[in-house]
Structures are given as structure tokens and as C-alpha cells.
Amino acid sequence: MEGGKQGCAFPRSKRLLNASDYSRVFEQPDAKASHRFLLLLARHNDADNHRLGLVIAKKNVRLAVGRNRIKRLAREFFRALPAADCTVDVVLLTRRGIDQLDNAEVSTILQQQWQKLSRQFPKPEPDTSRDR
RNA sequence: CGAGUCGGUCAGGCGAUCGCUCCCAACCAUCUCUCGAGCUGGUUGGGGGAGGAAAGUCCGGGCUCCGCAGGGCAGAGUGCCAGGUAACGCCUGGGGGGCGCGAGCCUACGGAAAGUGCAACAGAAAGGAAACCGCCCGGCCACUCCCGAGUGGCCGGGUAAGGGUGAAAAGGUGCGGUAAGAGCGCACCGCGCGGCUGGUAACAGGCGUGGCGAUGGUAAACCCCACUCGGAGCAAGACCAAAUAGGAAUCCGUCAGCUGUGGCCCGCAGUGGAUUCGGGUAGGUCGCUACAGGCAGGUGGUGACACCUGUCGCAGAUGAAUGAUCGUCCUCGACAGAACCCGGCUUAUCGACCGACUCUUUUU
Numbered sequence: 001m002e003g004g005k006q007g008c009a010f011p012r013s014k015r016l017l018n019a020s021d022y023s024r025v026f027e028q029p030d031a032k033a034s035h036r037f038l039l040l041l042a043r044h045n046d047a048d049n050h051r052l053g054l055v056i057a058k059k060n061v062r063l064a065v066g067r068n069r070i071k072r073l074a075r076e077f078f079r080a081l082p083a084a085d086c087t088v089d090v091v092l093l094t095r096r097g098i099d100q101l102d103n104a105e106v107s108t109i110l111q112q113q114w115q116k117l118s119r120q121f122p123k124p125e126p127d128t129s130r131d132r
Numbered sequence: 133c134g135a136g137u138c139g140g141u142c143a144g145g146c147g148a149u150c151g152c153u154c155c156c157a158a159c160c161a162u163c164u165c166u167c168g169a170g171c172u173g174g175u176u177g178g179g180g181g182a183g184g185a186a187a188g189u190c191c192g193g194g195c196u197c198c199g200c201a202g203g204g205c206a207g208a209g210u211g212c213c214a215g216g217u218a219a220c221g222c223c224u225g226g227g228g229g230g231c232g233c234g235a236g237c238c239u240a241c242g243g244a245a246a247g248u249g250c251a252a253c254a255g256a257a258a259g260g261a262a263a264c265c266g267c268c269c270g271g272c273c274a275c276u277c278c279c280g281a282g283u284g285g286c287c288g289g290g291u292a293a294g295g296g297u298g299a300a301a302a303g304g305u306g307c308g309g310u311a312a313g314a315g316c317g318c319a320c321c322g323c324g325c326g327g328c329u330g331g332u333a334a335c336a337g338g339c340g341u342g343g344c345g346a347u348g349g350u351a352a353a354c355c356c357c358a359c360u361c362g363g364a365g366c367a368a369g370a371c372c373a374a375a376u377a378g379g380a381a382u383c384c385g386u387c388a389g390c391u392g393u394g395g396c397c398c399g400c401a402g403u404g405g406a407u408u409c410g411g412g413u414a415g416g417u418c419g420c421u422a423c424a425g426g427c428a429g430g431u432g433g434u435g436a437c438a439c440c441u442g443u444c445g446c447a448g449a450u451g452a453a454u455g456a457u458c459g460u461c462c463u464c465g466a467c468a469g470a471a472c473c474c475g476g477c478u479u480a481u482c483g484a485c486c487g488a489c490u491c492u493u494u495u496u
Binding site: 010015016021022053054055063064065066067068069071072073075076079080103107 | 150151152186187451452455456457467468469
């Protein structure tokens with residue numbers, strides 16, 4: 001961890017990697033943001049940064065090209081987020097019809113829903129203030 | 133110039149910034165030791181990074197495991213001939229049939245004299261068929277008259293040429309023939325059978341022969357014949373470390389049973405078996421991309437393709453990379469995303485370009 005220009009990169013450590021990571025979020029989410037086209041679930045973690053997981057069902061976005069597009073947009077958005085005091089594991093689920101939107105519209109929705117989610121974070125936790 | 137046929141190529145370009153993944157090199161940190169390397173993490177630099185269909189998963193292989201992939205039944209598939217291939221249901225060439233003026237295109241194209249089944253409606257009759265109208269002959273009765281016939285009715289027979297029904301009416305057309313008709317006879321065509329010629333063959337040509345009461349259609353209906361096919365799939369499968377490991381108890385058995393085995397039987401191989409209790413893991417590495425490989429040239433072949441030489445290195449992710457934003461140009465960008473790998477088929481698709489060829493009109 002050499003500091004530097006970290007925060008714009010999106011390495012392995014910023015993703016949810018296995019099934020247990022996912023089920024931890026699903027079982028007890030601390031915050032959620034629901035929208036016509038997507039659903040965000042979040043749970044506080046002990047890592048140094050946010051971690052993202054994507055669940056894009058074939059049922060909701062039929063074409064593989066479409067699923068890839070949504071994933072890339074989501075990663076791009078989370079990559080650009082600034083470092084936060086309180087870090088969470090986030091799972092993004094998509095709903096039907098999201099593949100009809102263009103890139104700009106999806107980015108806007110992601111921005112709105114992230115803000116909505118951020119307000120629900122358990123701010124007053126004493127131990128989470130990390131010094132670096 | 134216009135209309136069209138066949139084959140092939142490409143799949144927005146350029147620049148800037150910020151990212152992802154793999155490989156290589158250097159450096160830094162950590163650990164290990166046989167002190168030079170190795171392991172892990174990171175930084176910097178360089179390089180590679182979706183498709184013609186990556187798709188549907190419809191065929192065929194390779195590869196892996198099931199000991200070998202053996203025999204029989206069942207089941208599935210293929211179906212003109214020859215060749216190509218690792219193999220195919222693919223491709224090439226050829227033959228038959230159909231369509232088009234033509235370049236060309238389409239073709240599930242074995243068997244209906246082994247058996248079973250099926251065919252609505254109409255029609256007199258529909259498969260060893262059948263006289264409804266009609267046509268013709270004979271007999272009887274009635275009527276008419278030019279006394280030999282005609283007309284009408286009834287009865288008995290002949291007739292598949294004509295009408296009508298139908299998807300289809302039992303070879304077709306023509307001439308002869310006949311009471312009227314009929315392969316009854318003849319010619320041509322079709323069909324069956326037998327030689328002959330050409331061809332590897334499918335098949336074609338021609339000769340003879342049978343008058344054709346016999347052989348109707350349907351086999352993507354059962355079926356028959358010929359040929360092919362063992363089963364599962366990279367979550368195949370192999371390894372590593374940790375935790376299981378390992379076990380414990382009860383019962384039953386010793387030419388049987390069970391497992392491999394996927395439908396069955398035989399064969400073969402392995403093994404004591406069943407139940408209960410307790411305890412758990414579903415992390416990482418390999419498989420994983422270099423081959424039936426691309427490109428160029430040559431040789432053989434009508435061609436699919438084969439062989440030889442040279443040259444190139446061209447994605448390997450694993451909660452799953454190959455992108456985002458901005459600028460700019462143009463013809464304003466379709467269908468669409470690798471997951472073990474190849475060969476095909478099929479389906480989706482904005483357009484652009486190249487080559488060969490055909491037809492119509494005009495001009496020379």
C-alpha cells in the first residue's frame with residue numbers, strides 16, 4: 001500500500017471475490033437504495049476501501065453485450081469515487097429494462113442512488129475513523 | 133448504362149486523459165536457503181488483448197476419465213454415385229429430377245411383386261373396382277308410314293371411346309379396326325424384362341422382347357435393406373496445503389452379492405457388504421492454449437484437398453479483463469461478447485469494396 005494515486009485504480013481488493021462475501025451482504029444489509037432499474041445493498045466492512053459486487057441476471061438483461069456494458073459502467077463509477085471514512089461492501093442488482101438506457105442515463109442513476117445510499121451509512125460508529 | 137448470378141475481403145478511423153488483465157524486463161519490499169536463485173506483493177517501462185458469426189448447441193472429431201471398448205438384443209442416426217477429410221449429417225466433382233431466356237439455383241434422391249396401416253368430400257364405382265347418363269346388339273309390346281324401317285317403353289346382353297365426380301378412374305397420342313368398342317392390330321412415346329456399348333460407379337445410349345388385368349399413391353406412417361454409433365463430459369480430470377484424514381458401533385455374508393455400467397443380457401475387471409454415529413470441505417495450482425494454426429511461394433489434382441519450402445507467434449479471464457470520457461473526421465457505424473480446443477451447419481446482420489460471369493437495350 002504505497003498511497004500515491006490510489007483511488008482512481010480498481011484492483012482486485014476493491015471487488016467482492018467469492019460467494020461468502022456476497023451472502024454476507026445479502027443476509028444483513030446496513031443500507032439499501034431501490035430504483036426502477038436497479039437495487040443497491042451495502043454492509044459495513046473492515047477493509048481499507050469500498051468493495052463492489054455485481055449481480056446482473058440473464059433474466060433481466062438478456063444479451064451478454066448488454067450485461068458487460070452495465071458492469072463496465074458500474075465499475076467505472078465506483079472507481080471514480082473518493083476514499084471514504086466509512087467503507088462498505090456494495091452489491092448492485094439490476095432490474096428489467098436497464099439495458100434500454102444509454103450510458104449517460106445509467107451513470108446519472110448510479111450517482112443518484114449512491115448518494116441516497118451514502119446517507120444511510122452508520123456514521124456515528126466510533127471505531128471506524130481511520131487515520132492514515 | 134441498366135437488371136441479375138456466383139465467389140471473396142472489411143466490420144468506423146485518428147488523438148488525449150483515466151482504468152482492467154496476461155506476458156517480458158528492471159527496481160523495491162518480504163520470506164527461504166545450497167548466496168545464486170526462487171516465492172509473494174508492489175512500482176516503472178515495453179508488448180499482446182473478442183467474432184464473422186465469439187451465438188444456437190444441431191452434427192463431427194481431438195482431449196480426459198470410466199480396466200479393454202469385446203459379443204448379442206434394444207435404441208439412435210445416415211440414405212443416388214465417386215472422391216476429400218481426423219471425422220461428419222460437411223465439402224468437391226459427377227448422375228437423375230425440377231425451376232430460370234441465361235449466368236445459375238433447388239433437390240430427404242434406397243425399397244411400395246415381405247407384411248401392416250392411411251386417403252375427408254364428391255362419385256355408379258377408389259385397388260384383383262365399377263354401367264349413373266350415354267353408345268351398340270337381340271327379343272317382346274305399342275304407334276307411324278313410302279311395308280321396309282323409324283320412334284318410344286320393358287327385358288336380356290355387349291361396351292371404359294364420350295359426359296359427369298374427384299387430387300387420382302387402370303398406360304398416352306394418332307391411324308386402322310368394330311354392331312358399338314377395346315393393345316384387338318400398327319407407329320411413336322411411356323413401362324417391365326433380357327443382352328450389348330460407353331462409364332470406376334450412379335447412370336446414359338441403343339437393340340431385342342412383352343401388348344401392359346398389371347407394378348396406383350404414401351416409407352420426414354410403422355416397416356424392410358445397407359452402413360455408422362460404448363458412456364459421460366474441462367464443474368472432464370490431476371495435484372497441493374489446511375481441516376477432515378483416520379475412524380467407531382451393530383448386523384449380514386464368504387464361489388454369492390455389490391461396484392465399474394450409461395437400457396438389458398453375456399463377458400471382463402475390481403472388491404467383503406449394508407446401516408447408523410461422529411466430523412467436515414466445497415480454497416489454490418495445473419488442465420489453459422502451439423496447433424488437423426495463419427500467411428507467402430512451389431508441385432500434383434477438373435476440384436474439395438494433399439505434399440514440400442520459407443516465415444509469423446495471434447486473448448487466456450475465473451464474482452469472470454479487452455473499457456470509459458472528451459475532441460475531431462467521414463459514408464454517422466448493423467448483428468452482437470471468448471470460457472478446453474478445432475472442423476462444419478444453421479440463425480442474426482448497417483453497409484462498403486474487389487473479382488468472375490449472364491441477360492436486355494443502345495452505340496462502335
